[in-house]
Amino acid sequence: MKRFLLFLSLLVAVPAWALEVVATTSSMGMLARTVGGPQVKVTELAPPDRDAHMLQARPSMMRALRDAQLVVAVGAELEIGWLPAAINGAANGAILPGRPGYFEAAAQVPLLDAGQAADRAQGDVHPAGNPHVNLDPMRMATVAKALAERLAQLDAANAAGYRVRAQGFAAAVEAKLPAWKQKAAGSGGAVTFHKDAIYLLTFLGVPFHGTLEPVPGVAPTARHLEALAGKLKGKQGVIVHTPYQPPAGAEKLASLIGWKVAVLPIDPPADADAQGYFALIDRWAEALVK
Ligand SMILES: [Zn+2]
Numbered sequence: 001m002k003r004f005l006l007f008l009s010l011l012v013a014v015p016a017w018a019l020e021v022v023a024t025t026s027s028m029g030m031l032a033r034t035v036g037g038p039q040v041k042v043t044e045l046a047p048p049d050r051d052a053h054m055l056q057a058r059p060s061m062m063r064a065l066r067d068a069q070l071v072v073a074v075g076a077e078l079e080i081g082w083l084p085a086a087i088n089g090a091a092n093g094a095i096l097p098g099r100p101g102y103f104e105a106a107a108q109v110p111l112l113d114a115g116q117a118a119d120r121a122q123g124d125v126h127p128a129g130n131p132h133v134n135l136d137p138m139r140m141a142t143v144a145k146a147l148a149e150r151l152a153q154l155d156a157a158n159a160a161g162y163r164v165r166a167q168g169f170a171a172a173v174e175a176k177l178p179a180w181k182q183k184a185a186g187s188g189g190a191v192t193f194h195k196d197a198i199y200l201l202t203f204l205g206v207p208f209h210g211t212l213e214p215v216p217g218v219a220p221t222a223r224h225l226e227a228l229a230g231k232l233k234g235k236q237g238v239i240v241h242t243p244y245q246p247p248a249g250a251e252k253l254a255s256l257i258g259w260k261v262a263v264l265p266i267d268p269p270a271d272a273d274a275q276g277y278f279a280l281i282d283r284w285a286e287a288l289v290k
Helices: 002-011 026-039 059-066 083-090 137-154 156-184 198-204 222-232 248-257 274-287
Strands: 019-023 040-044 070-073 102-104 190-192 208-211 238-241 260-263
Touching (some): 026 040, 026 156, 137 156, 198 208, 208 222, 222 248, 238 248, 248 260
Parallel strands (some): 190 238, 238 260
16 A cells, blocks of 8 residues: 555656745846755746846746746846736736745845935936845845745745755855955956946955946946046056946957956856855956956
Protein backbone atom coordinates (compact mmCIF):
# COMPACT_ATOMS: atom_id res chain seq x y z
CA MET A 1 0.00 0.00 0.00
CA LYS A 2 2.76 2.39 0.99
CA ARG A 3 4.53 1.72 -2.25
CA PHE A 4 1.35 2.27 -4.19
CA LEU A 5 0.81 5.66 -2.48
CA LEU A 6 4.39 6.67 -3.25
CA PHE A 7 3.80 5.68 -6.85
CA LEU A 8 0.63 7.80 -6.92
CA SER A 9 2.40 10.84 -5.45
CA LEU A 10 4.99 10.57 -8.21
CA LEU A 11 2.27 10.54 -10.83
CA VAL A 12 0.68 13.72 -9.48
CA ALA A 13 3.37 16.21 -10.42
CA VAL A 14 4.04 18.10 -7.21
CA PRO A 15 6.35 21.05 -7.89
CA ALA A 16 9.63 21.02 -6.01
CA TRP A 17 9.11 24.66 -5.03
CA ALA A 18 6.48 26.29 -2.80
CA LEU A 19 6.17 29.64 -4.62
CA GLU A 20 6.42 30.97 -8.15
CA VAL A 21 8.12 34.35 -8.08
CA VAL A 22 8.39 36.80 -10.97
CA ALA A 23 11.23 39.31 -10.68
CA THR A 24 11.29 42.39 -12.88
CA THR A 25 15.09 42.60 -13.27
CA SER A 26 18.05 40.26 -12.84
CA SER A 27 19.00 42.08 -9.61
CA MET A 28 15.56 41.34 -8.19
CA GLY A 29 15.78 37.79 -9.55
CA MET A 30 19.13 37.33 -7.79
CA LEU A 31 17.61 38.50 -4.52
CA ALA A 32 14.51 36.31 -4.83
CA ARG A 33 16.69 33.28 -5.66
CA THR A 34 19.14 34.01 -2.82
CA VAL A 35 16.42 34.48 -0.18
CA GLY A 36 13.94 31.95 -1.57
CA GLY A 37 16.42 29.13 -2.12
CA PRO A 38 14.89 25.86 -3.29
CA GLN A 39 11.42 27.00 -2.14
CA VAL A 40 10.99 29.41 -5.06
CA LYS A 41 10.96 29.22 -8.83
CA VAL A 42 12.07 32.59 -10.20
CA THR A 43 11.32 34.05 -13.63
CA GLU A 44 12.94 37.35 -14.67
CA LEU A 45 11.08 39.72 -16.99
CA ALA A 46 13.63 42.38 -18.06
CA PRO A 47 16.83 41.18 -19.71
CA PRO A 48 19.86 42.89 -18.10
CA ASP A 49 21.05 44.21 -21.46
CA ARG A 50 17.95 46.40 -21.84
CA ASP A 51 17.01 49.63 -20.09
CA ALA A 52 14.32 48.71 -17.54
CA HIS A 53 12.90 52.25 -17.82
CA MET A 54 12.10 51.73 -21.47
CA LEU A 55 10.54 48.26 -21.82
CA GLN A 56 7.03 47.53 -23.00
CA ALA A 57 4.56 44.99 -21.64
CA ARG A 58 4.70 41.75 -23.63
CA PRO A 59 2.46 38.66 -23.75
CA SER A 60 5.35 36.54 -22.41
CA MET A 61 5.44 38.76 -19.29
CA MET A 62 1.70 38.33 -18.79
CA ARG A 63 2.04 34.55 -19.12
CA ALA A 64 4.80 34.50 -16.47
CA LEU A 65 2.73 36.72 -14.14
CA ARG A 66 -0.47 34.69 -14.53
CA ASP A 67 0.68 31.85 -12.24
CA ALA A 68 2.92 33.89 -9.90
CA GLN A 69 2.30 34.11 -6.17
CA LEU A 70 4.75 37.01 -5.81
CA VAL A 71 6.12 39.83 -7.97
CA VAL A 72 9.43 41.32 -6.87
CA ALA A 73 9.81 44.74 -8.52
CA VAL A 74 12.40 47.49 -8.10
CA GLY A 75 9.63 50.07 -7.74
CA ALA A 76 9.78 53.88 -7.42
CA GLU A 77 8.28 53.98 -10.93
CA LEU A 78 11.28 52.28 -12.62
CA GLU A 79 8.92 49.79 -14.29
CA ILE A 80 5.92 52.13 -14.62
CA GLY A 81 5.97 51.97 -18.42
CA TRP A 82 5.30 48.23 -18.56
CA LEU A 83 4.76 46.39 -15.25
CA PRO A 84 1.27 47.75 -14.42
CA ALA A 85 0.13 46.88 -17.95
CA ALA A 86 1.69 43.41 -17.74
CA ILE A 87 0.05 42.77 -14.34
CA ASN A 88 -3.33 43.94 -15.65
CA GLY A 89 -2.94 41.65 -18.65
CA ALA A 90 -2.10 38.71 -16.40
CA ALA A 91 -5.51 38.87 -14.62
CA ASN A 92 -4.00 37.56 -11.37
CA GLY A 93 -5.51 39.34 -8.36
CA ALA A 94 -2.89 37.95 -5.97
CA ILE A 95 -0.10 40.12 -7.40
CA LEU A 96 -1.89 43.48 -7.65
CA PRO A 97 -0.11 46.41 -5.94
CA GLY A 98 -1.14 46.55 -2.28
CA ARG A 99 -1.63 42.78 -2.06
CA PRO A 100 0.88 40.49 -0.28
CA GLY A 101 1.88 39.15 -3.71
CA TYR A 102 3.34 42.50 -4.80
CA PHE A 103 6.71 43.61 -3.40
CA GLU A 104 8.82 46.66 -4.24
CA ALA A 105 12.48 46.91 -3.22
CA ALA A 106 12.48 50.72 -3.31
CA ALA A 107 9.64 50.82 -0.77
CA GLN A 108 11.83 49.03 1.82
CA VAL A 109 14.69 51.56 1.97
CA PRO A 110 15.23 55.33 2.04
CA LEU A 111 15.57 56.74 -1.49
CA LEU A 112 17.94 59.39 -2.79
CA ASP A 113 16.43 62.35 -4.68
CA ALA A 114 13.03 61.70 -3.09
CA GLY A 115 10.75 64.67 -2.50
CA GLN A 116 12.53 66.87 -5.03
CA ALA A 117 10.77 68.87 -7.68
CA ALA A 118 10.67 66.45 -10.60
CA ASP A 119 8.44 66.54 -13.59
CA ARG A 120 7.75 63.66 -15.91
CA ALA A 121 6.52 66.20 -18.46
CA GLN A 122 10.09 67.54 -18.62
CA GLY A 123 11.27 63.99 -19.32
CA ASP A 124 12.38 63.23 -15.75
CA VAL A 125 11.98 59.49 -15.20
CA HIS A 126 12.69 59.66 -11.42
CA PRO A 127 9.74 61.67 -10.06
CA ALA A 128 9.30 59.27 -7.11
CA GLY A 129 12.97 59.38 -6.07
CA ASN A 130 15.90 57.47 -7.52
CA PRO A 131 14.83 53.84 -8.05
CA HIS A 132 18.29 52.33 -8.75
CA VAL A 133 18.77 50.82 -5.28
CA ASN A 134 20.00 47.52 -6.74
CA LEU A 135 23.60 48.73 -7.00
CA ASP A 136 23.79 49.41 -3.24
CA PRO A 137 24.68 46.15 -1.47
CA MET A 138 23.69 47.54 1.94
CA ARG A 139 20.25 48.57 0.76
CA MET A 140 19.94 45.20 -0.98
CA ALA A 141 20.68 43.49 2.36
CA THR A 142 17.82 45.47 3.94
CA VAL A 143 15.58 44.55 1.01
CA ALA A 144 16.59 40.88 1.39
CA LYS A 145 15.37 40.86 5.00
CA ALA A 146 12.08 42.52 4.04
CA LEU A 147 11.68 40.02 1.20
CA ALA A 148 12.24 37.15 3.64
CA GLU A 149 9.34 38.45 5.75
CA ARG A 150 7.12 38.68 2.68
CA LEU A 151 8.00 35.15 1.59
CA ALA A 152 7.35 33.98 5.17
CA GLN A 153 3.92 35.63 5.04
CA LEU A 154 3.08 33.78 1.83
CA ASP A 155 4.66 30.47 2.84
CA ALA A 156 4.80 30.17 6.64
CA ALA A 157 6.04 26.57 6.52
CA ASN A 158 9.40 27.72 5.13
CA ALA A 159 9.71 31.01 7.06
CA ALA A 160 12.84 30.03 8.98
CA GLY A 161 14.74 29.18 5.80
CA TYR A 162 13.85 32.51 4.15
CA ARG A 163 15.08 34.43 7.21
CA VAL A 164 18.32 32.45 7.50
CA ARG A 165 19.17 33.00 3.82
CA ALA A 166 18.44 36.75 4.03
CA GLN A 167 20.71 36.99 7.09
CA GLY A 168 23.36 35.05 5.16
CA PHE A 169 23.19 37.53 2.27
CA ALA A 170 23.46 40.49 4.69
CA ALA A 171 26.44 38.86 6.41
CA ALA A 172 28.17 38.28 3.06
CA VAL A 173 27.70 41.97 2.18
CA GLU A 174 29.15 43.03 5.55
CA ALA A 175 32.14 40.75 5.00
CA LYS A 176 32.84 42.15 1.53
CA LEU A 177 32.37 45.78 2.47
CA PRO A 178 35.98 46.58 3.52
CA ALA A 179 37.49 45.08 0.35
CA TRP A 180 35.07 46.99 -1.90
CA LYS A 181 35.81 50.28 -0.15
CA GLN A 182 39.54 49.61 -0.25
CA LYS A 183 39.39 48.81 -3.96
CA ALA A 184 37.55 52.05 -4.76
CA ALA A 185 39.60 54.21 -2.38
CA GLY A 186 41.46 56.97 -4.15
CA SER A 187 38.98 57.18 -7.02
CA GLY A 188 38.73 60.74 -8.28
CA GLY A 189 35.05 60.16 -8.89
CA ALA A 190 32.70 59.32 -11.71
CA VAL A 191 30.34 60.76 -14.26
CA THR A 192 27.62 58.31 -15.30
CA PHE A 193 25.32 58.43 -18.32
CA HIS A 194 22.18 58.13 -16.18
CA LYS A 195 21.85 58.54 -12.42
CA ASP A 196 21.84 54.77 -12.01
CA ALA A 197 24.98 54.27 -9.91
CA ILE A 198 24.54 57.03 -7.35
CA TYR A 199 23.73 54.56 -4.54
CA LEU A 200 26.88 52.55 -5.27
CA LEU A 201 29.11 55.63 -5.50
CA THR A 202 27.71 56.90 -2.20
CA PHE A 203 28.17 53.46 -0.64
CA LEU A 204 31.80 53.29 -1.80
CA GLY A 205 32.56 56.90 -0.87
CA VAL A 206 33.37 57.77 -4.50
CA PRO A 207 32.62 61.39 -5.57
CA PHE A 208 29.76 61.73 -8.04
CA HIS A 209 30.43 64.41 -10.63
CA GLY A 210 27.16 64.38 -12.56
CA THR A 211 25.43 62.65 -15.47
CA LEU A 212 25.70 62.90 -19.24
CA GLU A 213 21.92 63.26 -19.22
CA PRO A 214 20.87 66.82 -18.31
CA VAL A 215 17.74 65.36 -16.63
CA PRO A 216 17.11 61.65 -15.83
CA GLY A 217 15.79 60.08 -19.04
CA VAL A 218 16.74 62.97 -21.35
CA ALA A 219 19.53 62.38 -23.91
CA PRO A 220 22.83 64.26 -23.51
CA THR A 221 23.05 67.62 -25.29
CA ALA A 222 26.22 69.34 -26.54
CA ARG A 223 25.47 72.31 -24.30
CA HIS A 224 25.16 70.15 -21.18
CA LEU A 225 28.35 68.20 -22.00
CA GLU A 226 30.33 71.39 -22.52
CA ALA A 227 29.09 72.81 -19.21
CA LEU A 228 30.05 69.53 -17.51
CA ALA A 229 33.50 69.63 -19.13
CA GLY A 230 34.02 73.19 -17.89
CA LYS A 231 33.15 72.11 -14.36
CA LEU A 232 35.41 69.03 -14.44
CA LYS A 233 38.52 70.32 -16.21
CA GLY A 234 41.63 69.57 -14.18
CA LYS A 235 39.87 66.91 -12.09
CA GLN A 236 40.45 63.15 -12.20
CA GLY A 237 37.74 60.58 -12.71
CA VAL A 238 36.09 58.06 -14.97
CA ILE A 239 33.03 58.21 -17.23
CA VAL A 240 30.74 55.19 -17.01
CA HIS A 241 27.88 54.08 -19.21
CA THR A 242 26.03 50.78 -19.58
CA PRO A 243 26.21 48.62 -22.72
CA TYR A 244 22.69 49.77 -23.74
CA GLN A 245 23.35 53.50 -23.35
CA PRO A 246 24.68 55.22 -26.51
CA PRO A 247 28.46 55.87 -26.21
CA ALA A 248 28.60 59.20 -28.08
CA GLY A 249 28.06 61.46 -25.04
CA ALA A 250 30.74 59.65 -23.02
CA GLU A 251 33.21 59.84 -25.91
CA LYS A 252 32.53 63.53 -26.41
CA LEU A 253 33.10 64.36 -22.72
CA ALA A 254 36.19 62.10 -22.65
CA SER A 255 37.64 64.02 -25.60
CA LEU A 256 37.07 67.30 -23.75
CA ILE A 257 38.56 66.36 -20.35
CA GLY A 258 40.76 63.33 -21.07
CA TRP A 259 38.99 60.87 -18.74
CA LYS A 260 38.74 57.16 -19.45
CA VAL A 261 35.40 55.60 -20.37
CA ALA A 262 34.23 52.37 -18.70
CA VAL A 263 31.27 50.34 -19.96
CA LEU A 264 29.57 48.47 -17.12
CA PRO A 265 26.15 46.88 -16.65
CA ILE A 266 24.02 47.96 -13.68
CA ASP A 267 22.46 44.53 -13.21
CA PRO A 268 24.11 41.09 -12.92
CA PRO A 269 23.74 38.55 -15.74
CA ALA A 270 20.34 36.87 -16.16
CA ASP A 271 19.65 34.19 -13.53
CA ALA A 272 22.66 35.26 -11.46
CA ASP A 273 23.17 34.15 -7.88
CA ALA A 274 24.62 36.31 -5.08
CA GLN A 275 28.16 35.58 -6.30
CA GLY A 276 27.23 37.00 -9.71
CA TYR A 277 25.93 40.14 -8.02
CA PHE A 278 29.03 40.51 -5.84
CA ALA A 279 31.21 40.09 -8.96
CA LEU A 280 29.34 43.03 -10.54
CA ILE A 281 30.11 45.23 -7.50
CA ASP A 282 33.78 44.08 -7.76
CA ARG A 283 33.87 45.19 -11.40
CA TRP A 284 32.48 48.61 -10.55
CA ALA A 285 34.89 49.11 -7.61
CA GLU A 286 37.83 48.23 -9.90
CA ALA A 287 36.67 50.39 -12.82
CA LEU A 288 36.18 53.48 -10.65
CA VAL A 289 39.89 53.80 -9.89
CA LYS A 290 41.11 53.42 -13.48
ZN1 LIG B 1 16.64 55.76 -13.77
